[in-house]
Amino acid sequence: MTDPAPDPDPVSVWHRLAGSRVLLDGFHALKHALRFGAEVPVAVTTDRAAALALAGALAPDVRDALDALLAEVPESTYTSLVPRPHPTAVAALAVRPERAAHLARLTRLPRSTPVVVLDHPRNLGNAGAVIRLAAGFGATGVVTTGMLDPWHFTVVRGGAGLHFATAVERLAVDELPPGPLFALDPEGEDIRGLKLPDDALLAFGSERSGLSGELRARADHLVSLPMRPQVSSYNLATSVAMTLYHWSATGGAPHVP
Template identity: 70%
Template sequence: MDDEVERAWRAAEREPGVVVLDGFHALKHALRFGGDVRRVLTSDRAALAALAEELAADVGPALDELAVELPEPVLRSLVPRLHPTGVIAQVRRPSAGANREALARRPRRAPVVLLENPRNLGNVGAVIRLAAGFGATGVVTTGELDPWHPTVLRGSAGLHFATAVERLSLPELPDGPLYVLDPEGADIREVPFPDDALLAFGTERHGVSAELRARADQLVAVPMRPGVSSFNLATSVGMGLFHWMAGRPPGAGPDGR
């Protein structure tokens, strides 16, 4: 039985669109937000059930149906680093078409976060986690980094499934007014962000490209103490999304309603 489960896991690794989640919280979010979870492996079904009862009772029935128990050494052979909760899962990511449709849908009730050519996998994961928490429409990246990389999924705690995450080129960006975070922009405190904004962030060292800067409807700057080089990317995104939310009517939820 163990060999059969292991072979099925290895075969699924070669399927396009299948991604790996490691850890209970990533799996919890995938289940909670409608992820197509294909298989769940754990070193201790009873411990997994107890964790779900304590932290996420809403996903307990799905875990009870999906979870298969395997010896811990077998699990460790299937992933580079086993999460302390001893659970891994294979999930089919949403199709690029579905993500593009979600990003393009109008009217848009919450901004899209644009990361131009990001470099750090952990930072991208943290941004996706923030975007999901604030109820952003989605996170778009450009460049070579894969926003569905396992390290990004770990950093987002599986919250890719709570917002649209896709890699696009600049000509493919969804419609909407483009607000680019740039040191030479207007003070963010004087610039309200509309619900359908694209909020663009460049790299910490180089900022945004000249091409993206030229396309901006508005350059916006976060005031910063002289001598400090830059804010962390995820921190900047968090400030931008909080600024958007702070400008919404009292009582409006993070999902834009």
């Protein structure tokens, strides 16, 4: 039998830290955060045995860490701590990585994998899905411009905790990292005829209005994805996936530690 988590009052710890930490919403977000070195001071679940069984089946590499960390709380307590209960009934708070370290990673040259730039994104779930894709391809990072907070809990939920596997920051267009900027645009050159360099910035406009004038003016290249006539557009995450796959399939290295 597994001993209960040692913290006698995880709920008071949660209330003390909430608002200054990143909410990890669900088992998979916590799993990924632990895998990629996040500092997690508190984690709760309504069923420790079920959560640890899930870890044993899907993530044995983090089971011991979860065993030491997870505290069981009543369902009513759990639902009071999170904005929207997750089907796995697991939640945690993590320390956000230092901005200075992320900026150093984003600006360091030479760079062996691209940076994804989301120009004025609007949809929190789409932004999370992009971060998940970028982490999967080993991208250096994801930068957003505009008002959307890329560390909003809904974005972190959509990214399944993979914010901790890449550098995620919000910057102004004039603060973007160095490197040739390839911006996706229907009027651009067909991507199938291009090889995207490893140090590229790959920029995608908002779901509604496309690229901002400021980013378009900063772009070195406009690039288009193949699309059937009369189809309006692709989903943002789909566009990013197609572009990163093209980069990796034409010489990029998707499995970068």
